[in-house]
Amino acid sequence: MTIHATPATTPARERDATPLLQVRDATKRYGGVLAVQEISFDVYPGEILGLIGPNGAGKTTLLNLITGIARPTRGTITFEGRSIVGRRPHTLGRGGIARTFQVVRPFANLTVRENVAVGAMYGAGGARRSTAEAFRKADEVIDFVHLGDQRTAAADSLPVAWRKRLEVAKALAMEPKLLLLDEVMAGLRGTEIDQAMELIRAISARGITIVIIEHVMKVIVGVCERVVVLDYGKKIAEGTPAEVTSNPAVIEAYLGKKYAREHLAARLPDAPVPIEAESQATTEGAGRDDAER
Ligand code: ATP
DSSP, X not given: OOOOOOOOSSOHHHHTOOOSEEEEEEEEEETTEEEEEEEEEEEOTTOEEEEEOSTTSSHHHHHHHHTTSSOOSEEEEEETXXXXXXXXXXXXXXHTEEEOOSSOOOOTTSXXXXXXXXXXXXXXXXXXXXXXXXXXXXXXXXXXXXXXXXXXXXXXXXXXXXXXXXXXXXXXXXXXXXXXXXXXXXXXXXXXXXXXXXXXXXXXXXXXXXXXXXXXXHHHHXXXXXXXXXXXXXXXXXXXXXXXXXXXXXXXXXXXXXXXXXXXXXXXXXXXXXXXXGGGGGOTTSSXXXXXX
16 A cells, blocks of 8 residues: 655745744753653644654653653753743643653543533633533534534543543643644554544644654654654754655664665665664564554
8 A cells, every 4th residue: 555645734844934833953861761852843833743752762751842741851942933942841831832642541431522622621711601601612522523522421421532632622621733743543444543633634624733752653754844853852853744755764773674675665676674773674563663554
């Protein structure tokens, strides 16, 4: 099967826009581990940026730095032109940054509607919202993510695909300008992935800028305009999905030769596949070759 990139809008680099988020030389050390090392990239208003790399590459740590859960050891992060280093997650939430978590964390004893209403009270417009207004916002978001039939269900009773949707709904209720999605496709299959991709496109169509961490390459190639690739805490590539998926360093570190053979041969019949990448074809499931093809 060949995956074709479908650029949703004008590429960010052609828009000549001021970045919404700027990360410069971001570094995070945990004891002897350099989880993130001197990473720099920009996120432009309205774009969908993919963040990929093997397990342990530093993707979630980078999201933690952007959302105030962890503080960079070195480097700067600016949002709308102002430094956000040292700001707490709830302050950043009010300022327009919302995220989902890799391990979904609904309030298990609350209903779907109550969970989403919490997001509506916590985010950008949260301070001025009454409880009734928060529930109205929750209802609007629940309809948008197609969870209407589950409105009164207990969050912990939902199957995984709906829990993922609930996680996205909680973040959306915060009315973010920048939405960071951490592996929202994990555990989803077939049509569930297609529906989740449609949801991401619909969120983007609302003008929300999105950064998405994802191992499902179909999603990265299908929805992202640009992709940043990490390996061992460092940025090893940045470009369009077509550029990074045909980059030998990315194939070697992450995608593996099998991906290159199956997905790139049709697009780039003469493209050389690096010999060093051969080993990846035999190490599927070994962690560093974790891209789902
Ligand atoms: P995955 O795809 O498995 O989620 P990732 O790319 O998100 O991986 P991170 O979770 O950011 O990777 O981890 C990067 C490195 O930093 C790993 O070596 C990890 O063990 C380490 N690390 C992350 N958080 C901490 C922490 N709080 N304390 C110590 N080490 C940490």
